[in-house]
Every structure is written in structure tokens, then in C-alpha cells.
Amino acid sequence: MSAEDLDLAITLAHEAGEILMTHWRARADLSITHKRAGDFVSKADMEAERHLRARLRAARPEDAWLGEETGAEAASGARRWIVDPLDGTTNFLRGIGHFAVSIALEEAGTLSVGVVHDPVRQETFSARLDDTARLNGVPIRPAETAALAPALFGTGIPFGTMAHIDDHAADIARLMPQCAGVRRMGAAALDLAYVAAGRLDGFWERRLQPWDIAAGLVILRQSGAQVEGWSAAERPEESGSVITAAPQLFGAFAGIIRNA
Numbered sequence: 001m002s003a004e005d006l007d008l009a010i011t012l013a014h015e016a017g018e019i020l021m022t023h024w025r026a027r028a029d030l031s032i033t034h035k036r037a038g039d040f041v042s043k044a045d046m047e048a049e050r051h052l053r054a055r056l057r058a059a060r061p062e063d064a065w066l067g068e069e070t071g072a073e074a075a076s077g078a079r080r081w082i083v084d085p086l087d088g089t090t091n092f093l094r095g096i097g098h099f100a101v102s103i104a105l106e107e108a109g110t111l112s113v114g115v116v117h118d119p120v121r122q123e124t125f126s127a128r129l130d131d132t133a134r135l136n137g138v139p140i141r142p143a144e145t146a147a148l149a150p151a152l153f154g155t156g157i158p159f160g161t162m163a164h165i166d167d168h169a170a171d172i173a174r175l176m177p178q179c180a181g182v183r184r185m186g187a188a189a190l191d192l193a194y195v196a197a198g199r200l201d202g203f204w205e206r207r208l209q210p211w212d213i214a215a216g217l218v219i220l221r222q223s224g225a226q227v228e229g230w231s232a233a234e235r236p237e238e239s240g241s242v243i244t245a246a247p248q249l250f251g252a253f254a255g256i257i258r259n260a
Contacts, residue, residue: 005060006128009103009115012055016048016085016101017119020092023047024120027093042093045069048085048101056081063105068211080106084211087116088187097121102189104214111237114218116193125193127222133196142225142246143198148178148256151201151249154191156208157184164206171204174256192216195244196223202245202253206230213242226250230258 023044088099105113
């Protein structure tokens with residue numbers, strides 16, 4: 001892991017963001033494929049991912065790859081790039097300006113670099129191990145909210161035939177009477193980054209994919225947020241299930257979510 005890897009990820013996230021914005025402005029002309037109920041892929045996703053894969057192959061030829069649309073590609077080294085070229089595809093296709101490019105680097109099983117770039121707002125959340133999480137180069141930290149009553153949380157609600165719809169509805173029913181609100185904004189990478197930056201007080205969701213959360217996990221941890229799975233010993237990067245909040249709020253929040 002190095003500052004050069006982080007700089008590369010930021011540069012590539014911006015390049016992919018420019019590709020997305022070109023298609024965003026002409027999204028009525030996009031070809032769209034339905035992967036399953038409520039899950040879409042478009043020419044924008046594919047073009048951005050192909051660009052990122054080609055650039056990373058050229059810059060880091062020994063590194064492995066995992067992309068949402070193109071899958072896994074092994075390599076000779078112990079490093080792997082984990083990429084979502086467009087997190088929030090449904091928002092993108094419906095003209096809702098809340099989506100992001102997500103790029104993470106994993107080294108020997110440890111997430112070491114994370115970048116989440118919002119091309120609409122031109123906001124780039126970034127972090128690497130042993131350094132502070134940043135937003136457009138400025139250090140960020142979680143909110144100082146210490147009680148549930150004024151806290152605002154984020155989540156992602158399962159859709160279509162996904163598992164845990166009833167479980168998640170029960171989570172919301174337990175949490176809502178005790179907090180200021182819950183937001184479902186449709187882009188997990190940005191939700192995690194928003195917790196790191198103090199815009200949300202916490203976030204939870206079950207069984208996300210590696211490309212949904214890898215970059216956000218690095219940013220969260222380097223911001224000082226507490227990050228766990230459905231138990232303290234569970235690693236979200238392995239299970240896909242994540243609960244996160246500022247340390248002073250985490251216990252109360254996680255207690256409600258885990259009390260299924």
C-alpha cells in the first residue's frame with residue numbers, strides 16, 4: 001500500500017466519473033439490461049468498468065481484479081482491486097443525482113485503499129491505511145452525536161426476491177421510534193462515506209457485495225468510525241453485513257439492530 005496507489009485510485013475514479021456524467025446527460029439513449037427484479041446494468045456501467053480495468057491492467061499488471069460487471073480476474077500478486085463503476089445504478093437511470101464510483105485495494109486480505117467519488121457533487125472521499133480519511137483532501141471524522149434520539153441513520157432495503165426483507169423491516173420498526181430518522185438513499189458506498197464524514201450517524205445493511213462496501217470500509221475505519229458485522233468478531237468484508245457508527249453511539253445503535 002502506498003500513497004501512489006491512493007493517488008492512482010483517485011485519478012481513475014475521476015476518469016470513470018467523467019464517463020458516467022457523459023452518459024448521465026444523455027441517459028434517455030442508454031441501453032439497459034435487467035439482471036433481476038430491481039437490478040439493472042447499463043452501457044454507462046460497462047463503459048466505466050472497462051475503462052477502469054484497462055487502466056489498472058496497464059498501471060498495475062500484476063494485481064488481481066474484482067468488478068461488479070466483469071467479475072473476478074486472478075493475477076500473480078497478492079493485491080486485488082475491488083471496483084464498482086456505478087454504485088446507485090437505479091438512481092442514475094431515473095435521473096436521481098446520487099451515485100458514485102467505488103475503488104478499493106486489498107493487499108494480502110487486508111483492505112488498504114478506498115476511494116468513493118460522487119461525480120455529480122464533485123466530492124471524493126478517500127483513505128489509506130495509516131492516514132486520515134479525507135473529503136476532497138480535507139480530513140473528515142464521524143459525527144459527535146452521542147444519543148439515539150437526535151441521530152440520523154442510513155440503510156439499504158432489500159428488494160425483489162432478495163432475502164431478509166422481513167428482517168430489515170423489523171430492524172426499522174425497532175429503530176425508528178428511538179431516533180430522528182432513517183434514510184434509504186440507494187448507494188451504499190456513499191452511505192458509508194457519509195457516516196465517515198458525519199452526515200449520517202450510522203448505517204447498517206445485510207449481505208452486501210464486496211464492491212458495494214470495500215472502499216467505504218477503508219474510509220470508515222480511517223475516519224475513526226466503529227465498524228463491525230452482525231457480531232463483533234464478524235468481518236464485513238467477508239460477510240457483506242455491516243453495522244457502523246461513531247464509537248460513542250455504536251453500542252446503543254448496534255444493540256437495537258442486533259436484537260432481532
